[in-house]
Amino acid sequence: MAHYVVRFLKNVAGNNGYEREACQGSFETEAGSPAEASQLAEVEFCRTERTADWSLYADRIEATEANFPS
Numbered sequence: 001m002a003h004y005v006v007r008f009l010k011n012v013a014g015n016n017g018y019e020r021e022a023c024q025g026s027f028e029t030e031a032g033s034p035a036e037a038s039q040l041a042e043v044e045f046c047r048t049e050r051t052a053d054w055s056l057y058a059d060r061i062e063a064t065e066a067n068f069p070s
Contacts, residue, residue, distance in 0.1 A: 001030045001031060001032055002030070002031065002032070002065050002066075003028065003029075003030055003065070003066040004028070004029055004030075004031055004034060004037035004041075004063050004064065004065055004066060005026065005027075005028055005063070005064055005066050006026070006027045006028075006029060006037050006038055006040075006041035006061060006062070006063045007023050007025070007026045007061070007062045007063075007064075008023065008024040008025040008026070008041075008045055008054060008057065008058035008060075008061055009021050009022070009023055009024065009058055009059060009060050009061070009062055010022050010024050010057065010058045010059045011059055024057045024058045025045050025048065025049070025057070025058070027040075027041040027044050027045065028066070029041055029044075034063040034064075034065070035063075037063045038061045038063045041061065041063070042054050042061070045057075045058075
């Protein structure tokens with residue numbers, strides 16, 4: 001199993017009128033794949049935000065494998 005950092009991201013308008021990426025939540029999890037990590041984080045995000053649908057808060061999910069120095 002690998003260690004993943006999963007971020008929930010939303011595009012929002014910045015003060016200058018341009019879109020920017022805003023992180024709505026970040027979770028760390030152990031999983032066998034990025035897809036599995038995303039699913040685990042979805043459940044945690046919904047529990048934390050007390051919602052049934054994470055997409056009400058974010059546009060997309062990004063799961064990246066954590067690179068810790070050995």
